[in-house]
Amino acid sequence: xxxxxxxxxxxxxxxxxxxxxxxxxxxxxxxxxxxxxxxxxxxxxxxxxxxxxxxxxxxxxxxxxxxxxxxxxxxxxxxxxxxxxxxxxxxxxxxxxxxxxxxxxxxxxxxxxxxxxxxxxxxxxxxxxxxxxxxxxxxxxxxxxxxxxxxxxxxxxxxxxxxxxxxxxxxxxxxxxxxxxxxxxxxxxxxxxxxxxxxxxxxxxxxxxxxxxxxxxxxxxxxxxxxxxxxxxxx
Amino acid sequence: xxxxxxxxxxxxxxxxxxxxxxxxxxxxxxxxxxxxxxxxxxxxxxxxxxxxxxxxxxxxxxxxxxxxxxxxxxxxxxxxxxxxxxxxxxxxxxxxxxxxxxxxxxxxxxxxx
Numbered sequence: 001x002x003x004x005x006x007x008x009x010x011x012x013x014x015x016x017x018x019x020x021x022x023x024x025x026x027x028x029x030x031x032x033x034x035x036x037x038x039x040x041x042x043x044x045x046x047x048x049x050x051x052x053x054x055x056x057x058x059x060x061x062x063x064x065x066x067x068x069x070x071x072x073x074x075x076x077x078x079x080x081x082x083x084x085x086x087x088x089x090x091x092x093x094x095x096x097x098x099x100x101x102x103x104x105x106x107x108x109x110x111x112x113x114x115x116x117x118x119x120x121x122x123x124x125x126x127x128x129x130x131x132x133x134x135x136x137x138x139x140x141x142x143x144x145x146x147x148x149x150x151x152x153x154x155x156x157x158x159x160x161x162x163x164x165x166x167x168x169x170x171x172x173x174x175x176x177x178x179x180x181x182x183x184x185x186x187x188x189x190x191x192x193x194x195x196x197x198x199x200x201x202x203x204x205x206x207x208x209x210x211x212x213x214x215x216x217x218x219x220x221x222x223x224x225x226x227x228x229x230x231x232x233x234x235x
Numbered sequence: 236x237x238x239x240x241x242x243x244x245x246x247x248x249x250x251x252x253x254x255x256x257x258x259x260x261x262x263x264x265x266x267x268x269x270x271x272x273x274x275x276x277x278x279x280x281x282x283x284x285x286x287x288x289x290x291x292x293x294x295x296x297x298x299x300x301x302x303x304x305x306x307x308x309x310x311x312x313x314x315x316x317x318x319x320x321x322x323x324x325x326x327x328x329x330x331x332x333x334x335x336x337x338x339x340x341x342x343x344x345x346x347x348x
Contacts, residue, residue: 024301028262028285028311035263035308036281059282067286071293 002048008033011055018065020076025068033058082162087222089169094134096176102126103183106199110190119195120202127206138221238277247279247287249330252315252323255297259314261304262288288313296322 008030015026033054040050058064069076105126106119114122188196238246254260254268265288266281291297296319304310315323 024311025285025289027309029282031308031310032263032266032281032285057281059280063280064282067283068289071286071289 004047014061020065020069020072022075098130100176100179101130107183107187249326252319255315259312261310261312
């Protein structure tokens with residue numbers, strides 16, 4: 001069954017994904033589409049036929065986006081800046097959570113009586129599992145086109161949505177920072193100086209690998225989930 | 236006869252400004268007016284009108300205002316500014332010059348059809 005409002009919603013979402021159209025631009029185009037729909041349905045066309053014709057007359061999304069991009073340059077850059085900021089914050093959060101997770105695992109293991117090299121294995125293993133999961137989730141998100149579009153639209157459309165998102169990110173970052181400081185204080189009391197020294201040495205080695213691979217991973221991640229990849233071109 | 240893309244693009248500004256000099260109007264009605272005046276010969280891709288309107292607004296030639304129509308639909312109405320009237324006058328004399336030059340050339344030639 002053809003649902004006109006649903007089709008218009010989908011069409012709006014496709015337009016929003018093209019980055020270069022703002023909400024007021026899309027509202028104006030929708031108003032135009034609806035007037036044309038009214039005229040065509042008055043000529044005894046079905047809603048579906050009228051929608052197809054009206055949408056076609058407005059022009060395909062790709063060329064519309066191209067024309068609007070020439071006008072809305074500052075908005076386009078603002079959106080890209082938001083996007084870059086979101087990526088950096090997400091990266092920060094994932095790294096923090098990863099560190100806290102592994103430190104908490106070490107604490108739990110040492111509380112359970114694990115000592116020596118086994119602690120290093122726990123440390124490394126928990127990090128590998130965490131970042132593996134994070135990479136998998138990121139990959140899945142990049143595959144889910146609809147989910148991405150909805151998420152992007154909601155953030156881009158709503159001022160308070162943006163505020164809440166960024167505020168919650170900062171709260172999480174602060175909480176992670178606090179626990180990252182607090183956990184080692186407890187761990188230190190449980191272990192011998194030698195064990196702690198060993199672990200710190202190994203951690204530094206891992207950090208070195210991290211420093212080298214992080215920018216590369218960031219770059220690949222950014223390319224993978226860039227919004228323009230989800231721009232649908234109408235056939 | 237379809238008007239070429241370049242000519243459509245070049246004539247967009249004087250067309251829009253001329254229609255708006257008749258009184259304020261909104262996108263859909265502007266498209267319909269062009270369609271009606273050209274006897275359906277000049278067909279724009281409807282959506283392409285809006286970037287033109289927004290560009291003219293940025294240049295200060297027209298001004299827009301969002302209002303509810305009599306049917307309760309939100310519409311953006313455009314109105315020509317003084318600067319727009321001046322630009323329209325300049326464009327008009329340019330187009331008239333092109334037109335009269337071509338006409339003189341074509342009048343001297345025997346009709347080919």
